[in-house]
Amino acid sequence: VDQGGNKLSQCFRHLPWYAVIDLRKNHGKEEVHARDLFYALETGSLLSIVLFLEGRAREPIPAQKLWYAILEAQIETGNPFMLYKDAGNAKFNQKNLGVIKSSNLCTEIVEHSTSDETAVCNLASLALPTYIIKDASGKPTYEFQKLHDVAKAVAFNLNRVIDRNYYPIPEARGSNMRGHPIGMC
Numbered sequence: 001v002d003q004g005g006n007k008l009s010q011c012f013r014h015l016p017w018y019a020v021i022d023l024r025k026n027h028g029k030e031e032v033h034a035r036d037l038f039y040a041l042e043t044g045s046l047l048s049i050v051l052f053l054e055g056r057a058r059e060p061i062p063a064q065k066l067w068y069a070i071l072e073a074q075i076e077t078g079n080p081f082m083l084y085k086d087a088g089n090a091k092f093n094q095k096n097l098g099v100i101k102s103s104n105l106c107t108e109i110v111e112h113s114t115s116d117e118t119a120v121c122n123l124a125s126l127a128l129p130t131y132i133i134k135d136a137s138g139k140p141t142y143e144f145q146k147l148h149d150v151a152k153a154v155a156f157n158l159n160r161v162i163d164r165n166y167y168p169i170p171e172a173r174g175s176n177m178r179g180h181p182i183g184m185c
Contacts (some may be wrong), residue, residue: 021069024077039079040107041070044086060140083107108181115173122162123183151184158182 020041023034023120072078088110089100102113104121111119131143167173175181 007008020032021073021080025073026076038105040083040103040105041082042085043155044084046106081105083110085110108185109181111181113175116171117178118168118169118171119151120172120176120181121183122158122176122181123185126150126154126184154184155182 021035022028023032023037023039025033026035058177070080070082081095083103088103089095092100092110092112094112097112098114100110100112102119103109104111104112109121109123111121113119126147128147131147132140133143135141145170159180159182162176162182165176167176
């Protein structure tokens with residue numbers, strides 16, 4: 001999707017292993033870092049079982065030690081992103097399409113892709129604290145009607161982006177036109 005030159009294009013990969021946790025850290029040998037890459041760890045109970053049963057697990061590590069290493073890396077670098085594949089597939093509202101294998105960079109959405117359709121995400125952010133105001137007595141209250149109005153306008157405009165955007169490949173255009181996938185966070 002053309003973002004009007006505001007952002008550089010990104011590429012990422014969800015990885016089902018954990019050797020990449022420290023790749024973006026600022027300490028250690030330079031040759032073992034990849035600070036220009038963004039990556040996500042793909043995890044799920046079924047994935048862990050399959051890796052173990054297939055003999056692809058190299059060495060055991062206590063779960064708590066692994067979790068703390070992931071949290072430490074996220075605090076220090078903002079990475080890795082986490083994709084909980086099993087949870088995403090369990091909640092997917094189009095299970096008839098098959099297993100989800102795609103996400104956007106930050107993994108806040110998951111999408112279905114095939115060889116005929118390349119998933120595309122169309123996102124907008126709403127700054128929810130801006131809808132908190134103080135009433136006459138000074139008590140904080142929420143402006144639900146204003147949030148509704150803004151969300152409606154954002155949805156309309158995201159749909160316009162889908163309809164008018166330039167698509168570099170027909171598979172992305174077809175996917176976007178078929179489902180008009182939009183998200184607000």
